[in-house]
Structures are given as C-alpha cells and as structure tokens.
Amino acid sequence: MRSNTFKTLLLGAVFLGAGAVAASAGTLDDVKAKGFVQCGVNGAGLAGFGAPDDAGNWKGLDVDACRAVAAAVFGDPSKVKYTGLSAKERFTALQSKEIDMLARNSTNTMSRDTQLGITFTGVNYYDGQGFMVKKALGVSSAKDLNGASVCVQSGTTTELNLADYFKSNGMTFNAVVFEKQEEADAAYDAGRCDAYTTDASGLYSIRLKMTNPDDSIVLPEIISKEPLGPAVRQGDDQWESIVRWSHYAMLIAEEFGVTQANVDEMKSSENPEVQRLLGVGEGVDFGTPIGLTKDWAYNIIKGVGNYGESFERNVGEGSPLKIARGLNALWTKGGLQYAPPIR
Amino acid sequence: MTLRDKTADETPRSWVRAVLYDATIRGWVFQGLVLLALILFAVWVVHNTAANLRAANIPFGFDFLNMRAGFDISQKPIDYTLDSSHAQAFKVGLLNTIIVSVLGIILATIIGFVVGISRLSRNWLLARAATVYIETLRNVPLLLQLLFWYKAVLSVLPGPRQGYVLPFSANLSNRGLTMPRPIPGEGFEIVMWSVPVAVALAWAIARWAKNRQAATGQSFPVFRASLGIVVGLPVVLFVVLGAPLSFEIPELKGFNFAGGMVVHPELIAMLLGISLYTATFIAETVRAGILAVSTGQSEAAFSLGLRPRQTMRLIVVPQAMRVIIPPLTSQYLNLTKNSSLALAIGYPDLVAVFAGSTLNITGHAIEVIAITMAVYLALSLITAALMNWFNARVALVER
Amino acid sequence: MSRIETDTVFVRRDFLEPEAPPASLGGFPGWARKNLFSSPFNIAISLSMLFLLVWFIPPLFKWLFVDAVWTGDNRDACLPKGGETVGACWAFINAKAAQFTFGSYPADERWRPALVMIAFFAGLAWIAIPKMPRRREGVWLMLTAFPVLTFWLLYGGLGLPVVETSNWGGLLVTLVVAVTGIVASLPLGILLALGRRSKLPFIKIVSVVFIEIWRGVPLITVLFMASVMLPLFLPNGVNFDKLLRALIGVALFTGAYMAETIRGGLQAIPKGQYEGAASLGLGYWQSMRLIILPQALKIVIPGIVNSFISLFKDTSLVMIIGLYDLLGSIQRNFSDANWSTPSIAPTGLIFAAAVFWVFCFSMSRYSMYMERKLNTGHKR
The missing domain is CATH 1.20.5 (Single alpha-helices involved in coiled-coils or other helix-helix interfaces)
Incomplete structure (x- = not known):
C-alpha cells in the first residue's frame, strides 16, 4: 500500500532527477537544446571502432561517425557524450531515446532495419565474418573446420551466420556462446574452442589481445556480408539525413582530396563539387535545409578529417590493426564506398 | 450529566x-x-x-516463439537443430537450468553436510579447515568464483588430443568429460519402470515393519531390505532381459570427440562454483541445526541404551532436520536462481539461451524477460511448495 | 646409628613443585594426541588434512609471493623468460590500481571520489562503533547531508565539472550500487514488512505478491529488466542513466529481501508491546513509529548487515549488463593488449576476491558482534 505510494513518489523523483527531456519536435532540436550528441558505442571496447584510450577518450571509426555529426551540428567534434552499450542493449537504447544515434559496429540487416523501429543511415565499414584459429591446428581453410568447437558472442548476426555456414557446407560444429565478447575472447585464448568467429575487422583487433597473438591466424574465408553502419530512430527524416550526409561528406572530401590539413586552402578551390561541399560561394548552402549551417561539411572535415584519414588513423596503416582498405576503398579505387553528389 | x-x-x-x-x-x-x-x-x-x-514500430506478441531459431546450443539434452524454433530453444535452456540446479543441489547438500559436521568435529585440524573453507568462500561473490573456476578448469585441462584417458573409454580434456552414451535396447523401459515399482515396494515394507515393531517390538532391517529391493530388482531384471543396453563410444575425430556423452567444461565449472559456494551456507545451516538439539537428548538416548550411531540417526538427526530444512529450502532456491549466472561462463542455461540469444536475435525484450521471470518464479514456488510439504511431514507434532 | 643423630625428618614440611604431566599428555604432543590422533579414524583424517595442506599451501604461497612479479610497466614483466616460472603478476594490479578504484573517472577529478570514500568510511565508523559519541546525529547526517554531498561531489555541477556516470567504475561503482541499494531498500522494506503484517487484506496481498515476485526471480533477470525493459515503460522521450536504472532494479530486489528481514524483527516483538501501545491510545502509525519499529529495527541490525553482505557480493552482477564495477573493470583489463599474459587473469580474480573478502568478512564479524551485544540487551 504505502509502499506503492512510495514507489510512485520514488519514480517521480527519479524522473525529475533524470534531467529528461520531454518528447519534442525532433532529435536535432533536442540535441541542439542539450548541447551535445548522445552516441551509443561499443561498451566492451572494440579497438579501432570504438574504445576508450588510457586517458578515457573514446577513439575509433564509429566514434568518428559520432564526432562528425557533432561537428556538423555544433561545429565542434568534441560535443559528444558516449554511452557504452552491449549487443543486447544497443537497439533498445536507441528506441527509448537514451541515445541520439548508434555507432556500435552494428550490421545492417533487413529485419533490424524494418522491425526494430530503427533505420541504418549508411555503411561506414564493409565487413564480413571470418574465423581465427590456433596455428597449431594446421588448418588453412574454414572448410576444414568440420567438427570444431567455435567460440562466439551471443545475439549477434555472427551467431546465426556461423550456423548457416556450417549447415550449408554440410559440416557439424559445436558453438560455445558467451554473453560478452571479453568472455568469448578469454575462452578462445584458454583453448576452449578451436576457432573464434566474428567480423573480420574484429578478429584482427581481438587477436592483438591474445596472450600470444602470433599463435593464431585469421582464415581467408569471409562467410557473410556485414555492412556495419550507424543507425537512428525511424521517423525522424531530418536527423537521419544529417547522420547519413555526415558520412557522405567525409567520403566526398576524400574523393576530391580535401583533408583536415588542407581544408582551409581548399575553400578557394575552383572545383564546383568542392565548393558545394564546403559551402563556398554565393547561394551555395546545403546545410540550412536540414537544420545545419552552410559550412557544416567544412566543420566535419576540419574537426574529424575525411573518411580516408579516419580509416587510416583508426584501423588502417596508422593503427595497430593495419587493415587494408579492401572493400572500404572509394569506388574510384575499386572499393564500395560511394557517396551521392552534393547538388 | x-x-x-x-x-x-x-x-x-x-x-x-x-x-x-x-x-x-x-x-x-x-x-x-x-x-x-x-x-x-x-x-x-x-x-x-x-x-x-507503436512509435518504434515493434510488434508485440508471442509469435516469435514459433520462428526458426537458427543458432546452435552447446548442450542439448533434447533434440534441437538449427531449424528448431525459439520455443524449442527455450525448452533446451530450461532443461539445462534444471540439470545444473539439480546436480548442484545434490553436490552442495553432500558437501554442505560433510563440512557442517566437520566443523563440529573434535579433530582440530578438520574443524579449522572447515571453518577456513566456509569463511573464505562465502565472503567472495559467486560470479567471481565461477569466472575463477572456469579459468581454472580450462587452464588445468589439456587439449582434446592430449586429454586424460580414463576407464570405460572416458576422456577428460578442455572440451569436457566425454563418456560412452548408453543406448537403451529392447526391453530397457521395463528396467526403467521397475525402479518406481521397487521404490513403492520398499515403502510398503518400511510401513509394514514400523507397524510390526509398534505391535510386537520386533525390529526389521528396513534400510538394508529397501536398498536390496531398489537396487536389486532393476539389476535382476536387467540381467534377465539380457542386458538390453549398448554404448556409443566417443571417438576422436578431427578436432573433437564425436559421439558419446559430453559433460562440457562450462557445466563442470558451474557445478564446482555453485556447489562449493552454496555448500558453505548449507554447512552453517547444518551446524546450527545440530547445535540446536540439546545434549540432554543424546544423554537420554544413551541412558536408554542406544548406541552412538543409533542416537545420531534416531534422535539427533530427525530433530536437527526440523531446524535445518526451512533454511535449506531457501538455499536450494538461491542455488536455482544463482544458476542464472551461467551466462557469464557460456553455459547454455535458460537466461543465456532465451534471455540471451533469443532476446538479442528477435528483439522481443518484454516478452522474453517476462517469460524468463515467470519460469524462475514458478520454479521457486514449486520448490518452496515441495519443501513445505516435506517440512510439514517432519515437523514436531505439538501436543 | 648415625641415622638417629641426623635431624632428617621424613615428613615433608613444604609441597613439592607439581610434576609436569607425562610428555605424552602435556604440551603440544598431548594436545595433538587429544585433538588430532585420538582414534584411528581421527589419525586418518588428520594425516589426509596435513597432506592436503602440504600439497596446497606451499605452491600457493610460492605463486602468490615468491614467484610473483611486483614491478613492471607492461606484459614483458610478467612473461615467463627462459624457463623460470612466473607467479602472480602484481605489477598489473599496481599499474591499474587507479582504474580498479575509480574506473575512467578523469584523473584530475579523482580526489572527489576519494574524498567521498574517506568520508563514507569515517561516517560508517562513527555510526557503527557503539562507543562513539552522538551516534544518532551521525545516522541522520549520513542519511541526509552525506548523500547530497556525495551526489554533488561524484556527479559535479555547481562549480565542479560534471563527470558522467559512464566514466564511473571500479570499486566506486561497487560501493555506490551497494550503499544506494541498501539505503533505498530500507524504507521500501519497512513499508512492505508492515504491509505484509497488515490486517487489511488487500494491502497484505499486494505486499506478499510484491515480495514473493522479487524474491522468486534471479537478480540477473531483474537487471536485464532494468536495462532493456524499463526504458520502454517510461513515457516517450523520458529516460535515465544506465547506472540509475541498475540502482532501481537493485533497490526493488533488495527491498523485498529487506522486507522479510524486518518482518522477522516485527514478529519478535512481544504482543504486549503492541497492546501497550494501543492502550496508550496511540494510532497505528504512531505506535509503529514510536514503539514497534525502534525495537524491531534494533533487533534486525545483524540481519540488515547480512543483507548488505549479500548485496555487496551481488553488485558484481552489474558487470553482466555492462557496468564496470570492481570485478567488471578487472575483467575488462584482462584483454588489454599491453598486459595480456596467462597470469593476469588469476592475479586479477584473486585480487578482486581479496577485496570482496575483506569487506564481507569484516561486515560479517560486525554482524556477529552486534548479535551478541543485542542478545544480552534483550535477556530478562
């Protein structure tokens, strides 16, 4: 009886204390009102994509996606607050407006895009699922893994792809499923499984954490398509456009050679594409219609850099992961990264 | 006025x-x-x-239970394939929870009683060792202990090709304890059914013996007779029917053992962690129960001419049980609930399979969590009801 | 003849010093004989225990101290080099100590949680030690001013830079969850316990159902509920912090257990007290507030401390929903590429176990001490 009166009071007090914002017109207005972008990232920390460094600053390709949006909205890439999320929490966090955008190496799939009330805004990393095995097993192909024990994280597309791959190749396997990635890593490291599977990009970063990284090799097979990208809530077209075009701006900048270092010089470029990107010239304003300023893309490139720079810094040659561009090269260089023109 | x-x-x-x-x-x-x-x-x-x-465009309902699950579960007590439904995955998870809980309860009870009695032992070393064990393990979180045991089990055991070879074609490696799997043959169900029959028979004999002793004073070796019937009848039938049981011997194929039965390292670590932890609480309960029986009771028994063993069995234990059972019940319930920590070390219990994989894949958070909680609630209520019934039977009949 | 002349008298005038008991009964041999080797069964037990100790203790000691690595800056220090065995990697704990205590709380602001922890332990000592002066005032201070100050210091605002709860971690989170859980669950527990003993049928049913539901489910499902379901229960756009959600889950869960503890205390109060209160003309709430609860709560102090011990251990579960408490932040660092060696996992787990053990063991001793103290007070 009183307990419930009390509970109501407690909940009421909690709402007040939560500093919550009531539902309003759109995410952009909310974000502008509170002064930062709340961004959901990988709570366990996935090196190269989203992980805090020793000083507690979040770094990574996904983190740069958040910073780009903050730069576009506020002109300042540091106006982001991060929420570390597990695989289980990530979509609920977005649905319940706990975060404004999700950039947590999440695979775009049809059911997620259509049934969970969220929309993927693009692909910031084309990935595919791969396997890592202990060298000592003498395995050189995933096709040799018949009968193997495989460590995998639960509730990921990975878990399902794994099953599909073995089934379609007529092989049996034994999945050892863990709630958290750290636990799956540790179990593989301790020899519980013959193979470890996750997105190929993740394999490289996880391999680095092993007791003896050189004891493991990543197998050549890629068994699935894993287009990883940021997601926003369904039904807020303006915000969706901002997140989508923040990524495109970085791609276009790379395509036309606009970098963090030369962006100021490029403002005087004669190339109309670059002028439109940087909002230079009379009446060239693509920002205002989506609630931003005309120099929105300039701010992104100035604050975060172009896609190529972000890639190299976080996962490419400039990082411990040393992942080749591969599918993530620009379309002009044989990859899949392609942005529609600003026009 | x-x-x-x-x-x-x-x-x-x-x-x-x-x-x-x-x-x-x-x-x-x-x-x-x-x-x-x-x-x-x-x-x-x-x-x-x-x-x-509605705003998020998420449908509410339980239809997802019939959808194809598509993920693998490492320990499958019943048929489960990649094409099974989420409902089947739920059953597998539930059975795994029950398996680990029942085995854990048995182990914890044995360890708990041994340690609890040891703590009262006159042997100084034994009593101290029991105290140290209790005070160390009960003050450390179970989750931590599970992580520790899992690491310990994995680091102690060798790879499957270097596994320890045990008798009866069993093998112990970091892929678990592989054993031959019994395959029941023709007529084996008769052997199975003879067990409850034998139990009923033993019960009838115990009742008859009790009545006879009340009437004539003659005693009857009930325990030995019951044991003989319960073990003997199925064994005799088994032999008479020509041993209708064959074994599937596990074989090392490729990476792992194929065939046979496997006790996975996750289950071993779970059982170690959960029973050693719960046993500390059971031991304290047992000690309190025994101390609660006044020494006058044993002295009276001795003066009646009962031997120490009989005193323990007929006088002390029945009275101690009355004190022990209620807290023992709550320890069993705690153990069952604590088995949900399995997901931290990859044992596929209900929470790991259903509130883990199924929830994450289907996204039906409300339905899945509600079902999971309801199941635990039901398990708790059933255990509590059973133990209350048992408790009522052994309770002191007040004049 | 000469014998007669001597004054030797064969009667003792003083006592002899008592003889030491035979070597087999006195001193250590005697003690050992009585306590270790009194019967063949006992001899067997003692020998096997001794064997176990010899088998177990020296290697453990060697691993923990002799072979341990105490200093070092990265994994190289703890890697086995040239055949020598490497024991515990205390260098790892040393290097990460700040992270295990405060999580990723900004280094410049760490004085804040440190101050809170010192104040908390000082305040706890004040109200927990019976001989301290003005304990009643201490309790009120700890329940009113302390939480407000703590919130301000930990979270920030009003001149202090804000530190998001996502940066909190380590022992700080463990303590925040445990202490908030127990403080929030006390009023809830009292109300539920009173409700369960109420004569009003509906109130009683509601309390029983509430208590039994939370007691019947594992904490981990409650935490899952708090982390993935709670956001959906709130109006669109209202949401709150992940740590706060976990705290709500923990408080509801502990509240149900607390209710049962307090109910035990209420049942232990003699009926005469209730009747006495009623005969003085006190209403229900007055008699509860002035007569019954002060006595009942005093009796259940050991029970409350025991609940706190369970809760303190259970806080480690928040790591499953992705909060980094002491255990969580230790486990997270197992996969730090700078440190990953085979020995850091056991070292980290043993370190965490030691920290939890120190807290829980001292609390359980305190609970036993209070039990003895309260017992004597109640004997008539």
Missing part, C-alpha cells in the same frame, strides 16, 4: 465522526486509494509501453 449533555449537543456530527474515525471504514478507504494508485500506475506503464512500441 454534563458529559451526556455534551454528547447530546454533538449528535448531528457524531455519526460523521464515527464514520471518519471508524477503523474498518478507514481501512477500506485506504485500500481503495492504494488500489486506485496501483491501477493508475499499471495503466500508465502499459500505456507508455504500448506507445513506445
């Missing part, structure tokens, strides 16, 4: 006061208000949830 006059003056208001200050009426009004608040709260929650789900 003045008093009466005063009340008379207030007659018009007095019934209002009577109603206002009437305990029963106040009680009902109060309850009504609470009910109203509860209903409003529930409506508010349901309304919010419905609005949120």
Whole structure:
C-alpha cells in the first residue's frame, strides 16, 4: 500500500532527477537544446571502432561517425557524450531515446532495419565474418573446420551466420556462446574452442589481445556480408539525413582530396563539387535545409578529417590493426564506398 | 450529566465522526486509494509501453516463439537443430537450468553436510579447515568464483588430443568429460519402470515393519531390505532381459570427440562454483541445526541404551532436520536462481539461451524477460511448495 | 646409628613443585594426541588434512609471493623468460590500481571520489562503533547531508565539472550500487514488512505478491529488466542513466529481501508491546513509529548487515549488463593488449576476491558482534 505510494513518489523523483527531456519536435532540436550528441558505442571496447584510450577518450571509426555529426551540428567534434552499450542493449537504447544515434559496429540487416523501429543511415565499414584459429591446428581453410568447437558472442548476426555456414557446407560444429565478447575472447585464448568467429575487422583487433597473438591466424574465408553502419530512430527524416550526409561528406572530401590539413586552402578551390561541399560561394548552402549551417561539411572535415584519414588513423596503416582498405576503398579505387553528389 | 449533555449537543456530527474515525471504514478507504494508485500506475506503464512500441514500430506478441531459431546450443539434452524454433530453444535452456540446479543441489547438500559436521568435529585440524573453507568462500561473490573456476578448469585441462584417458573409454580434456552414451535396447523401459515399482515396494515394507515393531517390538532391517529391493530388482531384471543396453563410444575425430556423452567444461565449472559456494551456507545451516538439539537428548538416548550411531540417526538427526530444512529450502532456491549466472561462463542455461540469444536475435525484450521471470518464479514456488510439504511431514507434532 | 643423630625428618614440611604431566599428555604432543590422533579414524583424517595442506599451501604461497612479479610497466614483466616460472603478476594490479578504484573517472577529478570514500568510511565508523559519541546525529547526517554531498561531489555541477556516470567504475561503482541499494531498500522494506503484517487484506496481498515476485526471480533477470525493459515503460522521450536504472532494479530486489528481514524483527516483538501501545491510545502509525519499529529495527541490525553482505557480493552482477564495477573493470583489463599474459587473469580474480573478502568478512564479524551485544540487551 504505502509502499506503492512510495514507489510512485520514488519514480517521480527519479524522473525529475533524470534531467529528461520531454518528447519534442525532433532529435536535432533536442540535441541542439542539450548541447551535445548522445552516441551509443561499443561498451566492451572494440579497438579501432570504438574504445576508450588510457586517458578515457573514446577513439575509433564509429566514434568518428559520432564526432562528425557533432561537428556538423555544433561545429565542434568534441560535443559528444558516449554511452557504452552491449549487443543486447544497443537497439533498445536507441528506441527509448537514451541515445541520439548508434555507432556500435552494428550490421545492417533487413529485419533490424524494418522491425526494430530503427533505420541504418549508411555503411561506414564493409565487413564480413571470418574465423581465427590456433596455428597449431594446421588448418588453412574454414572448410576444414568440420567438427570444431567455435567460440562466439551471443545475439549477434555472427551467431546465426556461423550456423548457416556450417549447415550449408554440410559440416557439424559445436558453438560455445558467451554473453560478452571479453568472455568469448578469454575462452578462445584458454583453448576452449578451436576457432573464434566474428567480423573480420574484429578478429584482427581481438587477436592483438591474445596472450600470444602470433599463435593464431585469421582464415581467408569471409562467410557473410556485414555492412556495419550507424543507425537512428525511424521517423525522424531530418536527423537521419544529417547522420547519413555526415558520412557522405567525409567520403566526398576524400574523393576530391580535401583533408583536415588542407581544408582551409581548399575553400578557394575552383572545383564546383568542392565548393558545394564546403559551402563556398554565393547561394551555395546545403546545410540550412536540414537544420545545419552552410559550412557544416567544412566543420566535419576540419574537426574529424575525411573518411580516408579516419580509416587510416583508426584501423588502417596508422593503427595497430593495419587493415587494408579492401572493400572500404572509394569506388574510384575499386572499393564500395560511394557517396551521392552534393547538388 | 454534563458529559451526556455534551454528547447530546454533538449528535448531528457524531455519526460523521464515527464514520471518519471508524477503523474498518478507514481501512477500506485506504485500500481503495492504494488500489486506485496501483491501477493508475499499471495503466500508465502499459500505456507508455504500448506507445513506445507503436512509435518504434515493434510488434508485440508471442509469435516469435514459433520462428526458426537458427543458432546452435552447446548442450542439448533434447533434440534441437538449427531449424528448431525459439520455443524449442527455450525448452533446451530450461532443461539445462534444471540439470545444473539439480546436480548442484545434490553436490552442495553432500558437501554442505560433510563440512557442517566437520566443523563440529573434535579433530582440530578438520574443524579449522572447515571453518577456513566456509569463511573464505562465502565472503567472495559467486560470479567471481565461477569466472575463477572456469579459468581454472580450462587452464588445468589439456587439449582434446592430449586429454586424460580414463576407464570405460572416458576422456577428460578442455572440451569436457566425454563418456560412452548408453543406448537403451529392447526391453530397457521395463528396467526403467521397475525402479518406481521397487521404490513403492520398499515403502510398503518400511510401513509394514514400523507397524510390526509398534505391535510386537520386533525390529526389521528396513534400510538394508529397501536398498536390496531398489537396487536389486532393476539389476535382476536387467540381467534377465539380457542386458538390453549398448554404448556409443566417443571417438576422436578431427578436432573433437564425436559421439558419446559430453559433460562440457562450462557445466563442470558451474557445478564446482555453485556447489562449493552454496555448500558453505548449507554447512552453517547444518551446524546450527545440530547445535540446536540439546545434549540432554543424546544423554537420554544413551541412558536408554542406544548406541552412538543409533542416537545420531534416531534422535539427533530427525530433530536437527526440523531446524535445518526451512533454511535449506531457501538455499536450494538461491542455488536455482544463482544458476542464472551461467551466462557469464557460456553455459547454455535458460537466461543465456532465451534471455540471451533469443532476446538479442528477435528483439522481443518484454516478452522474453517476462517469460524468463515467470519460469524462475514458478520454479521457486514449486520448490518452496515441495519443501513445505516435506517440512510439514517432519515437523514436531505439538501436543 | 648415625641415622638417629641426623635431624632428617621424613615428613615433608613444604609441597613439592607439581610434576609436569607425562610428555605424552602435556604440551603440544598431548594436545595433538587429544585433538588430532585420538582414534584411528581421527589419525586418518588428520594425516589426509596435513597432506592436503602440504600439497596446497606451499605452491600457493610460492605463486602468490615468491614467484610473483611486483614491478613492471607492461606484459614483458610478467612473461615467463627462459624457463623460470612466473607467479602472480602484481605489477598489473599496481599499474591499474587507479582504474580498479575509480574506473575512467578523469584523473584530475579523482580526489572527489576519494574524498567521498574517506568520508563514507569515517561516517560508517562513527555510526557503527557503539562507543562513539552522538551516534544518532551521525545516522541522520549520513542519511541526509552525506548523500547530497556525495551526489554533488561524484556527479559535479555547481562549480565542479560534471563527470558522467559512464566514466564511473571500479570499486566506486561497487560501493555506490551497494550503499544506494541498501539505503533505498530500507524504507521500501519497512513499508512492505508492515504491509505484509497488515490486517487489511488487500494491502497484505499486494505486499506478499510484491515480495514473493522479487524474491522468486534471479537478480540477473531483474537487471536485464532494468536495462532493456524499463526504458520502454517510461513515457516517450523520458529516460535515465544506465547506472540509475541498475540502482532501481537493485533497490526493488533488495527491498523485498529487506522486507522479510524486518518482518522477522516485527514478529519478535512481544504482543504486549503492541497492546501497550494501543492502550496508550496511540494510532497505528504512531505506535509503529514510536514503539514497534525502534525495537524491531534494533533487533534486525545483524540481519540488515547480512543483507548488505549479500548485496555487496551481488553488485558484481552489474558487470553482466555492462557496468564496470570492481570485478567488471578487472575483467575488462584482462584483454588489454599491453598486459595480456596467462597470469593476469588469476592475479586479477584473486585480487578482486581479496577485496570482496575483506569487506564481507569484516561486515560479517560486525554482524556477529552486534548479535551478541543485542542478545544480552534483550535477556530478562
């Protein structure tokens, strides 16, 4: 009886204390009102994509996606607050407006895009699922893994792809499923499984954490398509456009050679594409219609850099992961990264 | 007089006061208000949830249970393939929870009783060792212990090709304990059915012996006879029917053992962690129970000429059990609930399979969590009911 | 003849010093004989225990101290080099100590949680030690001013830079969850316990159902509920912090257990107290507040401390929903590429176990001490 009166009071007090914002017109207005972008990232920390460094600053390709949006909205890439999320929490966090955008190496799939009330805004990393095995097993192909024990994280597309791959190749396997990635890593490291599977990009970063990284090799097979990208809530077209075009701006900048270092010089470029990107010239304003300023893309490139720079810094040659561009090269260089023109 | 006059003056208001200050009426009004608040709260929650789900375009319902699960589960006590439904995955998870709970309860009870009695031992070393064990393990979180045991089990055991070879074609490696799997042949169900028959027979004999002893004073070796029947009958039938049981021997194929039965390292670590932890609490319960039986009881038994063993069995233990059983019940319930920590070390229990994989894949958070909680609640209530029934049977019949 | 002349008298005038008991009964041999080797069965037990100890203790000691690595800056220090065995990697704990205590709380602001922890332990000592002066005032201070100050210091605002709860971690989170859980669950527990003993049928049913539901489910499902379901229960756009959600889950869960503890205390109060209160003309709430609860709560102090011990251990579960408490932040660092060696996992787990053990063991001793103290007070 009183307990419930009390509970109501407690909940009421909690709402007040939560500093919550009531539902309003759109995410952009909310974000502008509170002064930062709340961004959901990988709570366990996935090196190269989203992980805090020793000083507690979040770094990574996904983190740069958040910073780009903050730069576009506020002109300042540091106006982001991060929420570390597990695989289980990530979509609920977005649905319940706990975060404004999700950039947590999440695979775009049809059911997620259509049934969970969220929309993927693009692909910031084309990935595919791969396997890592202990060298000592003498395995050189995933096709040799018949009968193997495989460590995998639960509730990921990975878990399902794994099953599909073995089934379609007529092989049996034994999945050892863990709630958290750290636990799956540790179990593989301790020899519980013959193979470890996750997105190929993740394999490289996880391999680095092993007791003896050189004891493991990543197998050549890629068994699935894993287009990883940021997601926003369904039904807020303006915000969706901002997140989508923040990524495109970085791609276009790379395509036309606009970098963090030369962006100021490029403002005087004669190339109309670059002028439109940087909002230079009379009446060239693509920002205002989506609630931003005309120099929105300039701010992104100035604050975060172009896609190529972000890639190299976080996962490419400039990082411990040393992942080749591969599918993530620009379309002009044989990859899949392609942005529609600003026009 | 003045008093009466005063009340008379207030007659018009007095019934209002009577109603206002009437305990029963106040009680009902109060309850009504609470009910109203509860209903409003529930409506508010349901309304919010419905609005949120609608806004997010998430369908609510239990249809997802019939969808193809598509993920593998490492320990499958019943048929389960990649094409099975989420409902089947739920059953597998539930069975795994029951398996680990039942085995854990048995182990924890044995360890707990041994340690609890050891702590009262006159052997100084044994009593101290029991105390150190209890005080160390009960003050460290179970989750930590599970992580520790899992790491320990994995680091102690060698790879499958270097596994320890045990008798009866068993093998122990970091892929688990592989054993031959019994395959029941023709007529084996008769052997299975003879077990409950034998139990019933033993019960009848015990009853007869008790009545005879009450009537004539003659005793009967009930325990030995019952044991003989319960073990003997199935064994005799088994032999008579020509041993209708064959074994599937596990073989090392490729990476792992194929065929046979496997006790996975996750289950081993779970059992180690959960039973060693719960046993510390059971041991304390047992010690308290034994101490609660006054020494006068044993002295009286000795003066009646009972031997120490008989005293323990007939006088001390039955009385101690009355004190032990209620807290023992709650320890069993705790163990069952604690088995949900399995997901931290990859044992596929209900929470790991259903509130883990199924929830994450289908995204039906509300339905999945609600079902999971309901299952644990039901398990708790059933265990509590069974133990209450048992407790009522052994309870002291007061004059 | 000469014998007669001597004054030797064969009667003792003073006592002899008592003889030491035979070597087999006195001193250590005697003690050992009585306590270790009194019967063949006992001899067997003692020998096997001794064997176990010899088998277990020296290697453990060697691993923990002799072979341990105490200093070092990265994994190289703890890697086995040239055949020598490497024991515990205390260098790892040393290097990460700040992270295990405060999580990723900004280094410049760490004085804040440190101050809170010192104040908390000082305040706890004040109200927990019976001989301290003005304990009643201490309790009120700890329940009113302390939480407000703590919130301000930990979270920030009003001149202090804000530190998001996502940066909190380590022992800080463990303590925040445990202490908030127990403080929030006390009033809830009292109300539920009173409700369960209420004569009003509906109130009683509601309390029983509430208590039994929370007691019947594992904490981990409650935490899952708090982390993935709670956001959906709230109006669109209202949401709150992940840590706060976990706290709500923990408080509801502990509240149900607390209710049962307090109910035990209420049942232990003799009926005469209730009747006495009623005969003085006190109403329900007055008699509860002035007569019953002060006595009942005093009796259940050991029970409350025991609940706190369970809760303190259970806080480690928040790591499953992705909060980094002491255990969580230790486990997270197992996969730090700078440190990953085979020995850091056991070292980290043993370190965490030691920290939890120190807290829980001292609390359980305190609970036993209070039990003895309260017992004597109640004997008539």
